[in-house]
Amino acid sequence: MFVYFLRKLIVILPTFFGVTLVAFVFIRTLPGDPVMLMAGERGMSPERHAELMAEMGFDKPIIVQYGLYLKQLAGGDFGTSIITKQPVLKEFATLFPATIELSICAMIIAIFFGLPAGMIAATRRGSVFDHTVMTSALTGYSMPIFWWGLLLIIFFSGILGWTPVSGRVSLLYYFETVTGFMLIDSFLSGQEGAFISAMSHLILPSIVLGTIPLAVIARQTRSAMLEVLSEDYVRTARAKGLGPMRVIGVHALRNAMIPVITVIGLQVGVLFAGAILTETIFSWPGIGKWMVDSIFRRDYPAVQGGLLLIAAIVMIVNLVVDLLYGLINPQIRHTD
């Protein structure tokens, strides 16, 4: 098991290196540079522009800049934002809990509804329920996030007035940041209504962000379940006189979970990508929105550092998924 872990870890390193390169090159291929964007419409004399670029070290050949960046990274320094003059790591750490909170809630919704929906669809293959679930899943999967988000806002916030339009908590409440997770902080503050307010702010963005993972999980669970249900060991389980709940919920599900877990892991990457749109629509102060803002400002260090940190988290999650995979499927665990 330890060797298995180590091997997975070694595979991650080149990927990590690749991400630094991609992030570094990608942001510099965009037209414009941070100085020009700071100057805005007034413009700036070429001399002053060159001077400021040199100040920030952007005048050196790109390969040298990359070398310096790697050296800086090796020292554990993710750089400093050009705009806010704050260390990238610190900005990331401040905003990250908001994204995590949103992603976790989205994932909970996706798993909580996707898994049972897929399971029931598989056991009642060809039924009305099956067709309904699969059609909805396809629709959900194909729906552009920004459009879906706006639809929900119009309906639930605009017409029904049930949920707030944007933000993380009502301005009526103010409390200290303890964990950065609004649900926990509002609860700890003990202020009446604060927790409910945080909840109601979280619900729509979570649904929007969770829709695609939900659809993918439901479809994957259904197909994995269908495959497993025709296996000999499921017949054995039934021949033992076990009830359908136990046959499906224990014997079949454990095996069907193997591909589903992999898909859930991959969806974490999708979640971060989706968070960018979702956070922008709902003005959610997370890293997705921060990344978009940084790209617009050509804040090179922030974009590089942010992408790298996001990539690192996605990779770590996938590593954990790989380990879980080994735990669920003993054949994997023992062959390594």
Place this chain on the structure above:
Amino acid sequence: MPLLEIDNLSVTFQTAGGLFTAVDRISLHIEPSEIVSIVGESGSGKSVAVLALMGLLPWTATVTADVLRFDGQDLTTITKPELRKIIGCQMAMIFQEPMTSLNPCFTVGFQLTETLKIHLGMNRAEQKRRAIELLELVGIPEPEKRLSAFPHQLSGGMNQRVMIAIAISCNPRLLIADEPTTALDVTIQAQILDLLLKLQKEKGMSLVLITHDMGVVAETAERVFVQYAGQQVEQQPVKGLFARPHHPYTQALLNSLPERSNSRILPSIAGIVPGQFDKPQGCLFSPRCHYATDLCREKPPTAGPVEFGNALCHYPLADGVPTNYPQEVRA
């Protein structure tokens, strides 16, 4: 009173090409502590018949029977939860493929103790003690260690022993073994058969052995049912069957045993079991039977008298010669 009574059991499947009768009016009476064998080629509906009895067929199957009674309980009117109390407990089954019949995600111990918990309501300590006892009984070395092993860590023979341990865990009155040795090496086959016979004797349970191997039948069974294309074509005590088969199919099966052959080429029965779309009009065996006459090809036979092993044949064999056979054809 027979332990198991089956009269006119039929199973039909709804398929894309229409209804398919996999089992056609078979009857089976099994006494307590009796060993009975069902023989036939692949596709003759042996497994389907017992799966129907256990209620393990998919929903596309329709099962009908005049009588389906186990230990005095009518299985045709029983509810599913009631049936689940019987199967796995009073009536247990082992399957052909030991490597795929055990769940790869759970330990041997988990899969073995499950029935003990559900049917017998044992607590954890009792379950463990009984599980070790069962593994010892089926001849697995170091049983305590094996409890935490996964199926892929054991060999096919060992897995089949585990399957047997699971099946006998609640001391069933009837054990159905569906080709239990087909997927195993020849040396292991003999061991598993010996084990089944030993357990049958010790526990006094009835054993239904489904096989296509006549050699296995000769070594184990007391009574034999021969099945062909979903129909029961003959039933006899094992000695009589081997000495004087009454149905041409049984005779052909016996003739194709390598040890009975004295020619250089292994004898075989030409052709295959008819399927859904090529069922003959008359006797189902007529296309492959070398005694077949026009009558056989046109009219389905009815079961013969007991002295002819209920042979489903127009001209049941007596001492290897068809009876009432039309003179002109023989010539």
